[in-house]
Amino acid sequence: MAAVLASSAIAAQAADFTIRATANSNENDEDYDGLVVFKNYVEQASNGAIEVEMFIGTQLCSNGAECLQGVADGNIDVYISTSGGASGIFPFVQVLDLPYLMADDRVAEAALSSGTEFTKTMQSMTMEASGGAIRLMTIGNTGGWRNFANTKRRVANPTDMEGLKIRTVVADLPQELVKALGAAPTPIPWPELFTSFQTGVVEGSKNGITDIMGMKFPDAGLKYVTLDGHAYMGALWFMNNEKLSSMSPELRNVVADGFYQLQQATFASPKRKSIQAYQDFTAAGGDLYVPTPEEKTAFKDAAAPVYDWFKGNVDGGQAIFDALTSTVSSVEADIDASRTSDTQ
The missing domain is CATH 3.40.190.170 (Bacterial extracellular solute-binding protein, family 7)
Known part of the structure; x- marks a missing residue:
């Protein structure tokens, strides 16, 4: 200071x-x-x-x-x-x-x-x-990263999402993602989310752990977090x-x-x-689940239609999608080369 x-x-x-x-x-x-x-x-x-x-x-x-x-x-x-x-x-x-x-x-x-x-x-x-x-x-x-969290059950694969009412923002893409995974997107303003968990208006969300703990959502019944890390x-x-x-x-x-x-x-x-936030979540009885590589692949495969929706329905979607995926491929190659250099 x-x-x-x-x-x-x-x-x-x-x-x-x-x-x-x-x-x-x-x-x-x-x-x-x-x-x-x-x-x-x-x-x-x-x-x-x-x-x-x-x-x-x-x-x-x-x-x-x-x-x-x-x-x-x-x-x-x-x-x-x-x-x-x-x-x-x-x-x-x-x-x-x-x-x-x-x-x-x-x-x-x-x-x-x-x-x-x-x-x-x-x-x-x-x-x-x-x-x-x-x-x-x-x-x-x-x-941090957006992860799926809910009040009902552990989510280990996309079929576990079936029917869950998941809070989203009003934007189209998050709603398309939730639908692709078999859940029901439910747009709710952020300030109303705590009460919405309590009353069952929504049963889940897609947030980072610091937001979950900062808003005291476990006190409203949010007990299950799946660390799928679907979006930065x-x-x-x-x-x-x-x-x-x-x-x-x-x-x-x-x-x-x-x-x-x-x-x-x-x-x-x-x-x-996030370190303290995760510790506080589990200490309060929260269920923290890390998907296996196979389970995470299943989530990605289930969400794949969202890519085509984005490229076809968002102005500039194809260009920005290509730029991101090209950049990610490039940096992944650089990181792999750096790891090899650092560990050989």
């Missing part, structure tokens, strides 16, 4: 630019961790030329559509969104919700790094879709393009480096927080 206060003191001297950044979360969230790192780095590296104001919660805007409109209008400079929150304006970002395309943290972090084919394609499509108003700066993480919980960090373009090349580089620092912080934060 001392470093944050020091950077704030520097920025207070005479900032040439003020970046208004918002996250619709709280101070226990990875988004907050990332913003603290971003603020500290940018204010210090710019020697006070840039000040970063953080707005955590719904002070500036309350949902993805409203917040992204604020970024486009210049009322908000930086905003973090999940793929679900941004899909109404940028439907192609739902590619991050496609199941079982990235195997683990190492693959996901390499694929989402700056300069990969996937990241460059996503950035280009965002600029084009926003008419040049919104720039995608980086893709971090917000909560990507965090899309958007910035008003005019604000960035108004800065000197040197300050633009500072901002870009700040987003790199932010990305690394959000990659790391869920790993640390």
